[in-house]
Amino acid sequence: MQKMTLEKIAKVCHGRYFGNESAKSEEISMVTIDSRTVERNSLFVAIKGERVDGNTFVDGAYADGALCCMSEEEPEDKTRPYIVVDSCYQALKDMAELYRTLCPVKVVGITGSVGKTTTKEMIASVLSQHFHVLKTKGNFNNEVGVPLTLFRLRKEHEIAIVEMGISDFGEMTRLTKMVQPDSCVITNIGQCHLENLHDRDGVLKAKTEIFTHMNPNGHIYLNGDDDKLITVQSDGKRQITFFGNGKDNCVRAEKVENLGLKGTKMMVVTPDEQFEVTVPVPGKHMVLNALAAIAIGLDMGMTTEEIAKGIRAFRPVGGHSxxxxxxxxxxxxxxxxxxxxxxxxxxxxxxxxxxxxxxxxxxxxxxxxxxxxxxxxxxxxxxxxxxxxxxxxxxxxxxxxxxxxxxxxxxxxxxxxxxxxxxxxxxxxxxxxxxxxxxxxxxxxxxxxxxxxxxx
CATH class of the missing domain: 3.90.190.20 (Mur ligase, C-terminal domain)
Incomplete structure (x- = not known):
């Protein structure tokens, strides 16, 4: 991490700094909420959870090389670098928003009711054939996981692929405020989290909050086979690319051949070209996930050979088909x-x-x-x-x-x-x-x- 000094962190989090004044100009090497991953010059954020209180690990974090600790409780030892905040959860988001502005990297934000993780992995498999890619690990897609993903950005990364999951209105707005995506992908609008979102129209409203803080000149990728997503219209600045099986989609699949559990072979058709791709995992839904990755790869200047190789290299993560x-x-x-x-x-x-x-x-x-x-x-x-x-x-x-x-x-x-x-x-x-x-x-x-x- 670069340019993340303790002074900047305390300011952006509206926190109170304790400790040696000279240390305020020092930069942290990483942010962690897990004391087991503390490394030299890291910032340990002492989250107080339902089962574990991070404050009990503060002394151990310093012993393991932490430059500073952050908590909602005042320290007993006020000589060590320490930042007190009203909410550690909010502080994570404030720091992530700051850090995102310091990282000149293209960010792809992904959401949807079904297939977020698989699409994220598919896009990463394609783009990594040409770029140095950072992607969300596991299910780190909420208001704690997204900041931790952004904190992993380093100067060598060219593209970040960030999965964003929600269960209520307003959550996506808070996530996209941190992520500030240049491109947005929505996989579909299904029947998820209906206790809060009520119906599919509510899901659509909540998911499309992803556009709130995205690049005003960014690119949107939508499943054109989804009856709700096809109602989304461009604001005149952001380009929308629809992908899917239907004839009206800009990037579509034709001559789809079911290979059973070995996957699917298809012809990818765009306004400019067509080429054959084999998706190495089964399911009609995997075709749509692949088309999203293909559309992004094409727009980022990749060759069809690179894209086809990336699709072939895709492997699903455990628990996701x-x-x-x-x-x-x-x-x-x-x-x-x-x-x-x-x-x-x-x-x-x-x-x-x-x-x-x-x-x-x-x-x-x-x-x-x-x-x-x-x-x-x-x-x-x-x-x-x-x-x-x-x-x-x-x-x-x-x-x-x-x-x-x-x-x-x-x-x-x-x-x-x-x-x-x-x-x-x-x-x-x-x-x-x-x-x-x-x-x-x-x-x-x-x-x-x-x-x-x-x-x-």
């Missing part, structure tokens, strides 16, 4: 999160598998007052997909099981109220050679089911 061959099964690990759109997409991927197909489906959270109806509709959708065995887990997933059982198709359906009950019965339900989809909202902790299946 990653496919793994274990000793006995083929696992489709999609257990990081779930909503009706992504649940149906996961079922579609499973339906393309050969051999016996097993779906282990759990509750989808934050769907509002119609949550049971939405689960039932997933069951209705799944009926026609040729799945051999459904294992439904959780109070809401009971509606998926109800819809499947009502249809009376030749498929086996098992329901368990608790994850532990399902795990106890799994060895007797799955068979050698099964392809198994594991899908639920993160709060169901289905990663434990994935781990169990890998060990079987």
């Amino acid at each position: 990653s496919i793994e061959e274990t000793a006995h099964f083929t696992l489709i690990d999609d257990c990081y999160n779930a909503n009706p759109v992504s649940m149906k997409a996961g079922i579609d991927v499973l339906s393309d598998a050969s051999g016996r197909k097993v779906a282990i489906l759990g509750d989808m959270f934050e769907l509002g007052t119609k949550e049971r109806k939405m689960h039932y509709e997933v069951g209705e959708y799944a009926v026609q997909k040729g799945i051999d065995l459904f294992i439904c887990v959780g109070s809401l997933a009971k509606e998926i099981a109800n819809a499947l059982e009502k249809a009376g198709k030749e498929t086996s359906v098992f329901y368990f109220a608790q994850k532990e009950e399902a795990m106890e019965m799994l060895p007797s339900l799955v068979k050698e050679g099964d392809t198994i989809l594991v899908k639920a909202s993160h709060g169901m902790h289905f990663e434990k089911i994935v781990a169990m299946l890998k060990e079987m």
